[in-house]
Amino acid sequence: MIDIFASALRLxxxxxxxxxxxxxxxxxxxxxxxxxxxxxxxxxxxASVTYFSHSPFxxxxxxxxxxxxxxxxxxxxxxxxxxxxIVSGVAVNLLALGVTPILxxxxxxxxxxxxxxxLSERMSSELLLGLSxxxxxxxxxxxxxxxWGLRLLAAxxxxxxxxTSGVSPAKVRYGAMALxxxxxxxxxxxxxxxHASQFTREMAAGRGFIALAALIFxxxxxxxAFLTCLxxxxxxxxxxxxxxxxxxxxxxxxxxxxxxPYLITLFVLVGFIGRAKPPLAIGKS
Amino acid sequence: MNRRHLFQVLLGPGLxxxxxxxxxxxxxxxxxxxxxxxxxxxxxxxxxxxxxxYTLFYTTPxxxxxxxxxxxxxxxxxxxxxxxxxxxxxxAIIGIALLFPHLPPFVxxxxxxxxxxxxxxxxxxxxxxxxxxxxSHEVIVTILxxxxxxxxxxxxxxxxxxxxxxxxxxxxxxxxSYFVPPLSDISAFFGSELFRTTxxxxxxxxxxxFAVICHFFLFKTVQGYELRALGQNxxxxxxxxxxxxxxxxxxxxxxxxxxxxVGVNEVMGFQHKLIEGxxxxxxxxxxxxxxxxxxxxxxxxLAAFLFGAIHNGAREIEFLSERISKEISIVMEALLIILIAxxxxxxxxIIHFFKxxxxx
Numbered sequence: 311m312i313d314i315f316a317s318a319l320r321l322x323x324x325x326x327x328x329x330x331x332x333x334x335x336x337x338x339x340x341x342x343x344x345x346x347x348x349x350x351x352x353x354x355x356x357a358s359v360t361y362f363s364h365s366p367f368x369x370x371x372x373x374x375x376x377x378x379x380x381x382x383x384x385x386x387x388x389x390x391x392x393x394x395x396i397v398s399g400v401a402v403n404l405l406a407l408g409v410t411p412i413l414x415x416x417x418x419x420x421x422x423x424x425x426x427x428x429l430s431e432r433m434s435s436e437l438l439l440g441l442s443x444x445x446x447x448x449x450x451x452x453x454x455x456x457x458w459g460l461r462l463l464a465a466x467x468x469x470x471x472x473x474t475s476g477v478s479p480a481k482v483r484y485g486a487m488a489l490x491x492x493x494x495x496x497x498x499x500x501x502x503x504x505h506a507s508q509f510t511r512e513m514a515a516g517r518g519f520i521a522l523a524a525l526i527f528x529x530x531x532x533x534x535a536f537l538t539c540l541x542x543x544x545x546x547x548x549x550x551x552x553x554x555x556x557x558x559x560x561x562x563x564x565x566x567x568x569x570x571p572y573l574i575t576l577f578v579l580v581g582f583i584g585r586a587k588p589p590l591a592i593g594k595s
Numbered sequence: 596m597n598r599r600h601l602f603q604v605l606l607g608p609g610l611x612x613x614x615x616x617x618x619x620x621x622x623x624x625x626x627x628x629x630x631x632x633x634x635x636x637x638x639x640x641x642x643x644x645x646x647x648x649y650t651l652f653y654t655t656p657x658x659x660x661x662x663x664x665x666x667x668x669x670x671x672x673x674x675x676x677x678x679x680x681x682x683x684x685x686x687a688i689i690g691i692a693l694l695f696p697h698l699p700p701f702v703x704x705x706x707x708x709x710x711x712x713x714x715x716x717x718x719x720x721x722x723x724x725x726x727x728x729x730x731s732h733e734v735i736v737t738i739l740x741x742x743x744x745x746x747x748x749x750x751x752x753x754x755x756x757x758x759x760x761x762x763x764x765x766x767x768x769x770x771x772s773y774f775v776p777p778l779s780d781i782s783a784f785f786g787s788e789l790f791r792t793t794x795x796x797x798x799x800x801x802x803x804x805f806a807v808i809c810h811f812f813l814f815k816t817v818q819g820y821e822l823r824a825l826g827q828n829x830x831x832x833x834x835x836x837x838x839x840x841x842x843x844x845x846x847x848x849x850x851x852x853x854x855x856x857v858g859v860n861e862v863m864g865f866q867h868k869l870i871e872g873x874x875x876x877x878x879x880x881x882x883x884x885x886x887x888x889x890x891x892x893x894x895x896x897l898a899a900f901l902f903g904a905i906h907n908g909a910r911e912i913e914f915l916s917e918r919i920s921k922e923i924s925i926v927m928e929a930l931l932i933i934l935i936a937x938x939x940x941x942x943x944x945i946i947h948f949f950k951x952x953x954x955x
Contacts (some may be wrong), residue, residue: 343734387933387936387937390937391936391937391939391941392937392939392940393933393936393937394936396673396675396734397882397886397932397936398933398937400675400879400932401929401932401933401936402929404876404879404925404926404928404929404932405925405926405929405930407876407922407925408922408923408924408925408926408927408928408929409922409926411920411922412622412920412922412923412926415918415919415920416626416918416919421920421922516742519742522735522738523739526735563750563753563754565746565747565749565750565753568746569742569743569746569747572739572742572743572746573739573743575739576725576736576739576740576743579725579731579732579736579739580725580729580731581729581730588732
């Protein structure tokens, strides 16, 4: 039983980082379906840089930078070239899905995974786990209690008003998205050099989308989204548990649990369990 | 359409193809490969029967998903749920074929097609219903429905329809009466070896026919006009008595039905069973196809062929090169989407660049 809860926390950690990064991006008024891309590029960078530099901290720093840059491609496409945010998000997701195995093959000979890291060169998962538990409260404070945060919220809910007051919503968005990308990257770092010891192809495995679902379920607020991530982590832990040990002597179809996060998010979204409304500027741009 | 207009329509995609090809060649150079293999790979996808057969096999589902996305785009809706819809369509064929294995081909083939249309259509309708009646954003809804649909289909593959004789996650085979004939059978009838041992099949004709039907539907029928009116100016259309609710559901149902037909190509035309993870992102590539063709159904056939060639060419590059893997096709796709989605900006930049150059 304790095992299941411990594994739930471990599985929730990357979701929390991704959801918190997504929180910053979406609240600044840009629909962001490319959290998955940032998880992939940052996980790849963390594993590769750590492998060649033998320093997990250097790997983490590089991953944060690459994650911020990946998200900045998205914000550039949306704010500068006026691309549709969904189209841009799809493109950035595809880009990460394609670039990571190509670079893996170039540097490590096989497109499927990077070379394994020794235990001494891995990031401490406890450190990241702890950070993921502090982050939602920190972001809550930063976004709702500081001037910067209020500008961010204004960029998402009333960009015209912000513009009138002399602040450029585009600039606020660039900043928020780069920071958001860096936050999501911590999830990628956790996946490849803390939870595992290498990057494997398609390592994010839809976590970027589950995190987005958690964000929606939490109605675009950091602390409810954080609690939702914990719950989704628990369903994931149960799913893995039932895969190995049959329930009441019968093999339990794990797909039923895999579907659960998406299904309940859908119920919230369509208004059967309260209603989730996105930031106003999303979808208008 | 006069000549000048046609030139303008083709300019954007043409430039995008050129730039992304140059960028890809640049990537190959940076990786220490000769860009000549890009040329070699692509000629082999067009100019021999084997390569062309595979290219056309990949073209088929991309025409269908491209149409699926474009139909919704015309109504001002975004369907990124084609991936889930096509999984449903494919699973329905397996279900029907296992339930009624002993039908004669002239009943079995239409029945199989119909089941994929209905299953895809129902899954599309759900998205349309939730958007129209509950006001949920269709993008988020279709993302969620993709995961739910694909996971459910994986369950069907692994449990009720599983072929327990093999280790692979795949279903039992469908009976022969459901097989859609491959094009190589037709060429063999005329004594030719064209398309021999390639999976391209008659579903290709079906998808081209559906492109023509979509064109007719969108531009020559009242229903199609209503969809386009909503897409261009929803409030004006509603003011004139066009129902947003009804048309949203119609658009998504038709889009789902088109995506569902991908199952015909995969199951009835080629594998004759369903394998977990059979779709290499056909649904998402459909977005690129629709964008490239600017949602024109006939343009979609051409754009689908281009993306089919990219997909097939990338497999060839992987074969020719020791350093590059086949995912280069996904990168090219992404570059094309980016260039087309932001084309106004990029074209303005290019014009600016040349203007400055001529002044110096």
